[in-house]
Amino acid sequence: MESPSSLVLTISLLASLAFLSGVFIRRRCKQLKCPPGPKPWPIIGNLILIGSLPHQSLHKLSQLYGPLMHLKFGSYPVLIASSPEMAKEFLKNHDHIFASRPQTTAGKYVNYNYSDIGFAPYGPHWRQGRKLFKNELLSAKRIESFQYIRVEEMRAFVSRLYGLSGKPVVLVEQLTHLTLSNISRMVFGEKHFSVSGDDRHGSDSVPSLQELQEILDEFFFLNGAFNIGDWIPWLDFLDLQGYVKRMKALRTKLDRFHNYVFDQHNRKKEELGKDFVAQDMVDLLLQLADDPDPDVKLTSDALRGLTQDLIGGGTDTAAVTVEWAISELIKQPQLIRKAAEELDKVVGKERWVEETDIPQLPYIEAIMKETMRKHPVCVLIPSRLAMEDCNVAGYDIRKGTRVFVNTWSIGRDPLLWEQPEEFCPNRFIGRNINVKGTCFELLPFGAGRRMCPGYSLGLKMIQLSLANLLHGFNWKLPDNNRAEDLNMEEAYGLVTPRKFPLVAVMEPRLPLHLYNI
Numbered sequence: 110m111e112s113p114s115s116l117v118l119t120i121s122l123l124a125s126l127a128f129l130s131g132v133f134i135r136r137r138c139k140q141l142k143c144p145p146g147p148k149p150w151p152i153i154g155n156l157i158l159i160g161s162l163p164h165q166s167l168h169k170l171s172q173l174y175g176p177l178m179h180l181k182f183g184s185y186p187v188l189i190a191s192s193p194e195m196a197k198e199f200l201k202n203h204d205h206i207f208a209s210r211p212q213t214t215a216g217k218y219v220n221y222n223y224s225d226i227g228f229a230p231y232g233p234h235w236r237q238g239r240k241l242f243k244n245e246l247l248s249a250k251r252i253e254s255f256q257y258i259r260v261e262e263m264r265a266f267v268s269r270l271y272g273l274s275g276k277p278v279v280l281v282e283q284l285t286h287l288t289l290s291n292i293s294r295m296v297f298g299e300k301h302f303s304v305s306g307d308d309r310h311g312s313d314s315v316p317s318l319q320e321l322q323e324i325l326d327e328f329f330f331l332n333g334a335f336n337i338g339d340w341i342p343w344l345d346f347l348d349l350q351g352y353v354k355r356m357k358a359l360r361t362k363l364d365r366f367h368n369y370v371f372d373q374h375n376r377k378k379e380e381l382g383k384d385f386v387a388q389d390m391v392d393l394l395l396q397l398a399d400d401p402d403p404d405v406k407l408t409s410d411a412l413r414g415l416t417q418d419l420i421g422g423g424t425d426t427a428a429v430t431v432e433w434a435i436s437e438l439i440k441q442p443q444l445i446r447k448a449a450e451e452l453d454k455v456v457g458k459e460r461w462v463e464e465t466d467i468p469q470l471p472y473i474e475a476i477m478k479e480t481m482r483k484h485p486v487c488v489l490i491p492s493r494l495a496m497e498d499c500n501v502a503g504y505d506i507r508k509g510t511r512v513f514v515n516t517w518s519i520g521r522d523p524l525l526w527e528q529p530e531e532f533c534p535n536r537f538i539g540r541n542i543n544v545k546g547t548c549f550e551l552l553p554f555g556a557g558r559r560m561c562p563g564y565s566l567g568l569k570m571i572q573l574s575l576a577n578l579l580h581g582f583n584w585k586l587p588d589n590n591r592a593e594d595l596n597m598e599e600a601y602g603l604v605t606p607r608k609f610p611l612v613a614v615m616e617p618r619l620p621l622h623l624y625n626i
């Protein structure tokens with residue numbers, strides 16, 4: 110073990126080296142043509158400027174420096190793209206160069222050494238995973254085959270809410286319960302994470318829905334946290350924020366969870382032998398792992414990483430989007446009335462909204478798009494990494510540069526959106542703007558090679574729950590709180606939720622027999 114004085118000496122030496130390399134990089138940047146940006150400090154670069162809501166700080170800075178801004182976070186050059194044109198440069202025109210992601214400590218510990226898709230570097234493993242997601246796990250046919258689960262869980266959801274009528278409800282808790290029940294049944298195929306069926310409680314080996322939710326909360330926090338060691342690698346060993354310790358503790362919980370899930374599925378597969386038919390996504394993954402001739406062998410870590418992508422991808426993202434939508438609507442009751450009119454006309458008052466109704470509900474779709482414009486859950490699209498030196502929009506970009514697209518900023522550009530601070534679904538009526546990664550002014554699911562592979566499932570879950578919440582309930586704030594006083598602050602993370610969860614009171618608006626399952 111090193112003595113304290115030799116440790117101090119080592120740190121000072123490393124700091125001097127980092128400082129000198131900073132000077133060297135700045136000199137190099139002067140020789141190259143870099144986009145404009147604020148001057149970096151030694152060692153920390155511009156990290157000091159980003160604050161607790163990085164997307165908002167970067168938005169303000171980009172108004173000074175322009176839609177493509179050059180910064181330095183710790184040891185790494187960073188670019189912030191804040192206009193549709195710049196987003197298109199990175200996510201379409203030069204997508205082949207920026208299709209990788211930087212390695213992070215969370216990717217190592219929490220995501221099984223980058224064995225998932227979201228954190229994996231561009232390469233054969235990532236390609237194989239994307240192919241499996243597209244052709245097998247999240248194909249249109251597979252998503253359709255799980256429709257009955259979404260219907261059952263939706264019924265259980267509205268029934269639970271009915272039981273809470275007239276009382277103040279923390280909406281996001283109910284929504285996360287819905288999305289997690291949905292996804293966990295599609296992925297694990299069982300009901301023990303769902304209270305809609307024969308709900309069992311956690312034991313030593315079987316995590317309950319509540320435990321799974323706690324694991325996911327920590328998972329989201331640590332994956333979204335700004336870990337100093339990721340940006341100043343020579344400080345990594347100090348674990349200044351204690352995140353690495355938490356990541357290792359989470360990994361132990363995740364291991365226990367995956368052991369339970371995979372043991373159980375493997376046992377069923379062995380028992381059934383040739384009669385085994387995949388019924389859920391874990392079954393499918395196990396079958397695919399048996400393939401004697403895959404491009405890349407699916408290791409046990411890969412099975413775990415891919416399972417986490419499925420569970421993590423669609424739970425908080427969908428719940429947080431719907432919570433933002435209801436928060437905005439509750440401030441403008443006339444918009445809720447307009448949505449209810451559309452629902453009464455198309456669906457009527459004698460049944461719930463079904464997925465097949467969605468194409469006939471343009472106003473609900475407009476509410477969803479407007480929510481995604483003003484409150485994209487990924488306010489900064491997860492970082493892309495330049496795999497080689499290149500030239501973008503006339504600027505020299507070095508290999509290793511990290512690129513963030515600020516979707517929050519694009520959604521507030523007054524040149525693109527009239528009165529961007531207003532929540533106004535009508536702006537989407539009659540306009541051909543989709544969320545499929547081809548309209549660069551609206552990128553809730555990203556774009557290009559790394560665009561969200563779960564977007565079509567995500568859209569189904571968001572639209573169906575939003576439509577049924579508006580169809581089945583009248584909404585108000587508790588205790589005569591005034592809608593105009595509702596706090597709309599954000600909390601930054603891998604997804605960006607409300608800082609203070611919405612507490613609302615619901616009353617049924619359909620015949621009561623529809624709520625009792």
Ligand code: HEM
Nearest residue numbers: 227418419422423426427487554555556559560561563567
């Ligand atoms: C419900 C709303 C959802 C939103 C708003 C959302 C948003 C996003 C965004 C912005 C990205 C980054 C895209 C990029 O880099 O260009 C992403 C990636 C990803 N999403 Fe989603 N997502 C949602 C649902 C889902 C669902 C349901 C799943 C899976 C079941 C999923 C799985 C993933 C995965 C695996 C990636 C990483 C892709 C890669 O790096 O190649 N997401 N998502």
